[in-house]
Each structure stands twice: as C-alpha cells, then as structure tokens.
Amino acid sequence: MASNWDRLDVTQRDSVQESVELYERVRPALKLVTREVLQILRTMLKDTEVTPLFVTGRTKSVDSFREKIARTEEPLEPGGPRLLKFPDPFRTLNDMVGVRVITKLPAENALVANLIKRQRHLFDCRGDREKDIGSIESGTYGYSSRHLILRTIQNDVVKNYQQVFNPEVQPNGSYFFECQIRTVFAHAWSEIEHDIRFKAEDPRAWTPHFDRQFTATAAMLETVETAFADLHERYEEVRSYWDLDGEGAAQLTPNRIRDVWRTLLPHVDRKVDDDWGWAAELLAAHGLKQTVQLAGLLSANRITEVRRALDHRYSPGPDRLLDDLLLWQYGTKHIDLTAEAPDAAPHPRRDSLLRRLKQIERYRQTKK
Template structure:
C-alpha cells in the first residue's frame, strides 16, 4: 500500500493581501502625512537654530500603491509567505522626511541634531547594505526615529507617541543618483551587462570623488577666509587678494560694519576695484588712507551714508578723474556729470583731489 500524497500548502493570495493593505493604509494615511509634516517642521527649526545650511528638506506619507507593493513582497524565508503579514504594524516608512545637504560633512551635523531632537531607534548606512546585496546605488544614511518624550508630552504631539518616522540624509549628488536609479531597470550586479556594469561603477566613483572635492573646496574656502581675516587684523594687506569676503572684512575694520550691505553689493565693489586697476588690499588702503569717509559723505549728502558709498567717495577723492574715466558707468549721460560735481564740492570744501593710480607703470 503506497504512502498517501503529501498535502501541498495552500498558495498565498498576494494580490488580495496587497489590496487589503492599501485599503487599511488609506484610513491612516492622513495621520502619517501630519506626522511627516510635524517632523519636517521640528527638523527645520532645529537646523536653523544650529545654523546648519542644507539644500532642502522633504516630507511625505508613503504612497498607497507603493505601500501595497511593499506589503505584498514575498518573504526571503518563505516565498509563499509575505514579508509583512501585518503591514500597518511592520512597514516602518509610512511617514518619512528626507534631508538633502550640499556637503558630506553636514551629514554628521545632522546626525547630532537628530539624536538631540528625536529618539533614534535605528541608524544604518544604505551604501553598505547595497554592497552586501550586490545592488547598484550610492550612499545615503537612513534613520528610524520617534518624537522624543519631552515633545510627545505636549498636547499637540501626544497622538504621535510611539509613531515611527523614516529619515534619509544624503548629499545632493547622492540624491541625484537615487532619483536616476528609479528609472534604471538593472538593480543587481548579477544581471547587468558587463559594459553597463563598468560604466555604473565608474560613475559611482566619479560621484564620490565629486562629493569629496566639493567638501575639500568648502574646507579650503573656510581656511582662506579665516586666514584673510587674521591678515587684515594684523594689517598685512599686501598678501590679501581682493575678494568679496576680504573687502568686507577690510571695510568693516576700516569704516565700521554695515549690516545693510548685501553679498551682491560687495561682489559689485570687487568688480569695480578690479576695473579701476587694484590688485591687492594694500593698494586700496594706500589709496583711501588720506581721506575721512564721514567727512566726504557729509559734504555730498549732509549726513553719514552707507559703508560702500562712503568708500566710493574716498576712491573718487583719491583717484580724481581716473575714477570717473575707468568706472563701468562712464558711458552713461548722468554719471560723469554727477561725479565731477562731487569732485567740485570736495575742492570747495578744501579736500585735496588726488591722482592715485593703482595700475603698474608700463615698461618703456
């Protein structure tokens, strides 16, 4: 007598599981949308308090269709069972925020902010997991967080107690890769054609190098700004190149700071100085040293004008006609007449008009 046939396990209905998951999620999607928005607002305020500059911060509740597809993924341990038998309880990225930075080092600053402002449940580097899974991708740091106890003790946050939020932190280059990856069909290094695989790997390396170089440039710029400030404080102006940062530091020390001046205004002033023939702050200092900015301003307007206009009057008094003839606006109908009238008023008030010329003499 033969053995009875072994009963086959009933095939799991993944399609129905997905449909049920979507219907159930739609009932709570509004809650997670509000949780994501609240988390974004808390993170934005925390970043501002710490003067951490980022590119952007996004918030979202998971898309219902995406939630359904994730709920219906087969389990790695048993392909006839779903990875998430209880989707609403087990899928942790129903509310999410994404913080995109300009530079890699900012990611560490954001890590410190998240640990101080939220309760961090999990933290992992997506780049490492992609390598282990032999998938293509680019690094980003992921967190699973909750609102802290202090915050959830407040009435407006009590309903979010124990609710989880996924946080992604990546640079703008990492984000670019991730967005493009959504349109790429090949997810595994096993299935990708060899030539495309080589190009993928080259591109990933280039992006990582670019991130490092951007960080190095920022570090170099900060070091240069710090060194320039020290040189200006020590009156070692011969080694200081004329840049918006250096001219601002110099004029703040020489004429007093003026918070009304914009970055664009200092950029314009640098372009003007270069057109006038200046190549270093030492020349600028030599040019304006004989003149008093406040005195010149009161002669023209009767009161103390802004920092950059006072500086311009000093250049005009020291260079005289050369300032007018080299100025970008010399071709206009009003500029030469108006500024020659300024020179006339200086002379009438016993201000000696100079002939300073920063341009090096031509070889004979």
C-alpha cells in the same frame, strides 16, 4: 511586467488587501504626521551651524504600500509556500513616512544627524546606519546615505493619527519614521539609479553595461564630492586668516608664513629648502607680524601686477616674489630697510632692488 501583487499567492491576498484598505483609510491622517515632522525638522535645522539645501518628505502612496507589503521571501522549509516579508506592516515598516535632508557636503551629513539626535525631547533615535551601496571594504562604489529611524515623543498630531488608526487604544504620540540624510550629489545619483534599476517597467530592458556606467558615475561622484570638500576646507582656512579674534592675529613665525603661503599660493612654491627665516625677516622689517597682514599682502591682483611689471624670466619662488611684493608696496622704504647701506661696498642687493623699482615705476607710468 508582473507586480509583487500579481505574483502573490491567492491565499495571501486577503490579508494584504485588508492592510491596504486600512492604509488607504488612515493615510490622510498620516499625511498630517508627515507634514508635522517636516515642520519640526525644518525649524530645528534653520539657522544652525549647517543649513541643508532642502528638507523634503513624502507619505508612501497606496500603490507603493501595496507593492511593498506584497513582497515575499523564501519559505522556512524547502518546498513550502513563500512567506510574506511584511505580514504585519503597521508594526514593521518605518518608511510609510519618509523624510530626506539634502546637504551640500559629506561632512554635513554627520552634523545634521547629530543635531537631530540631540533633540531628545522631540525624537528618540532608534536606528542610525550608513547605507552605502558599495563599500570601501569590497572596493566598489555606490551612493552613501545616512539613515536614521526616529520615534516621535508625545506628539499631538501623531495622537490624532493613532485615534483614527485604532480608536480603542489609548494614543501615546509615538510614531516611527525614516529620515535619510545625503548630499545633493548622492541624492541625484540615487534618484536616477532607482528610477532605472528598480522602477524599470521591463526588467529585460537591462544590460551589464548599465551596472558598469552606474559604478563609473558613482566613482566620479565620490571624486567630485572630495574635491568640493577640499575646496570648502581651504576656503574656511583662508577665511580664518582675516579673523582678528582668531587665526588672523596669529604671529608670523617662519613655519606660519610657510603654511599661509602654501594655502594661498600653492602654485608658487619653488623653494629649494624649507627655510622660511628670510621671509620672516623681510616681513618683520616692515612691522608685519600677524597672519592677517601677510594675507593682505598676498593679494592675487597685486601679484598679477608685480609679475607684469617685472616680467620675470623665470617663475619666482616665495622669497623672490615676497621681496618683489614688498618692493611694490613700500618702494624705497623697502630698500632702505632690507638692503646694504648706500655707502657699503659692494651693494648687489641694493643695486638689484633699485633696478626692479625702476621697472615698477615705468610700468606704473604706462598704466596712467
């Protein structure tokens, strides 16, 4: 497979080779710049509201640099010679130093970007864009990545590099580099896609089926990312129910009970109406008035035990299951607080609760 260098016009090779030789000379100093910005970013992101999976970086290799600056584009006038795409690479290329911040969830990309952009004493953000191969507007799929173009500010390591690059110019410590922020899923997809699509040794070894497969995997990746994002959001909501300084102290109104129930037990919602008033009355009878108390009552293990003890013929709705959970927890106290008086006639609820309590007691006997 012919490289960009191999296809380059002979008249253009001298200037490209001159840039390559200069890059080869200054690259050791540039590698120290890469190490410097990596260390700054890792320290900056440590122990913040979002900790990336990892922060990595690289200094463009000499071969990769040669290939990139040997790219050409269409001439300004038809029939003219092709033009170098990067005639002055040290001024126009921002990816000789590249950093990647790999996150777990899509929402973390924005958090990381904002954290970096706020450190204005370290970096000046000169570019911020979403790189999405495929877009919502066109109805296609691809990986999504946040790309920042950052400029260092009065950095001593950069000044050392600048002195190596051109000792006749006063160094200012400013250097442009690229910082990519993407999820681990998008990172894996892009790495594999880049190796096959852009680094393939023979461009003839390609079939439209590959495009179709990449599109399909990108669609699945988006679905997986969405599922994990939803899972994380639900986890944070459930965790908040145990925060006595926050959501856990929220009062149990009927609507609050409904929302907590549907978050914790979305698979148990057979209510024929949207009236959760009776549930609020049952809980209030036992002095359960805070969200944390309801979260504690709706223990998955307790629900499993109640289901086994009462062997429900039909899957119970929220009202019935809550009633049974309170009966399991409080026994005869629950009956006395919520059923008819012993001397009332008739007393169907008391009879039903007494029958269910006997089932629970028999079940507990078998567990001993």
